[in-house]
Amino acid sequence: MGWFLKFIDSSVGKKLVMALTGLFLYLFLIEHVIANLLLLNNDNGEAYTIYAEVLGSSYNIPLRIIEFGLFFFLLYHSINGARLWWTNRKAKGIPYLVNRASENSSFFSRFMIQSGSIIFIFLVIHLKSFFVNYRLGNPGDTMYQGVVKTFENPLYSWFYIFAMILLAFHLVHAFQSAFQTLGLRHNKYTPFLKSFGVILSILICAGFALIPVYFLYLHNAGGY
């Protein structure tokens, strides 16, 4: 056991943890965005409500276990990322007076902690409005009605869209970086993984951002 703790807390191991938890969270995002698109179905939330009920049912034991894993991995990913950032910052010491970092590295790769931190704050608010209210609390309305109500607030919707743009920044670097961390790099497939990751990440975040845009501008325009 001692060797394992040492392994996952070494400089390479910490990054391995970031990659594996990150890829798990990435898979979750794919599931989440596909389900969210049910909200665009013009059936007054019928399909979405069925989905939310099946997903949230206490009898859905496998999902309850995965859900626990999801929260655990999310926290581990966040805390581990903050630790990496802190120790790496200390390793650099005095910053340069002039540093043209844009000449040698991508913008996204240099601002993972910043994009990650804002996404974390977003997630706290996001979980409070939906997960805490509708899964743990005793709301008077259905989740669909809650979604409609929440996104009718422009401030909330625009913060949501802003967070999705940052999530896209985060994922664009994250996807290809995870494979590099796993040691999966080869001229055969790395160029493909890089482009595939960019496209998929933008699609995921655009899918999420579509929801507030829809409820803010399109949903009521047609009337019920």
Place this chain on the structure above:
Amino acid sequence: MAELNLHLKVWRQKNKEDKGRFVDYDIQGISTEMSILEMLDVLNEKLIKEGTDPVAFEHDCREGVCGCCGIFINGRAHGPLKRITTCQLYMRHFKDGETIVLEPWRAKGFPVLKDLMVDRSAFDRIIAAGGFIAVNTGGAPDANAVPIPKHNSEKALDAAECIGCGACVAACKNASAMLFVSAKVAHLVRLPQGKPEREKRVFAMLNQMEKEGFGSCTNTEACSAECPKGISMDVIAELRREYFRASLKQENN
């Protein structure tokens, strides 16, 4: 042959303990045929004549193979050009009247000794920890006793090109020495002679890297972009595979 008048902003620091500061110098009549180190030689001659302390910087071969010189020039390790060392940067790449900012490599693992000169002995200690092969001495073995495919020896040499200048650490926002360590690990593991100690080597070198206070790699790829020898990010992926393999195999680590 044109001549340049330049404005320099140079980091001056008396010793390890001194806090250090930037000092401005104006210098006239610099030939475009000079290297940036020769420009500093001219500046130092002037400073000595004036009775002040010349700017300390490290250099040796001045032809891009020894790895001694290394200055952070205008926000880039070894200056704005790709795949060259500081000594190979010529003044023709600067404009008349330009301000040139000269800073030492910044990393906890590379403490500044004086001015632009840093202590890179941490790299020596990382190599001493495992960046070698151990063989019995004796009569020279037959040249073809160990068959090595041409492709493998070429790949090993690609990694062996590293001159240990430290530009990777300097360019990395985490001051990680991953490219340096990986280049050595990949160089040796790509050859049959390096295989017997592969597990021991990757642990020892990485442990030493962490002990020296270098950061960890977050795949920004700045190191590879600034490497004067163009060492590929492939070696870092290879180091990780080596580390995972060794972790699963080794009894004690």
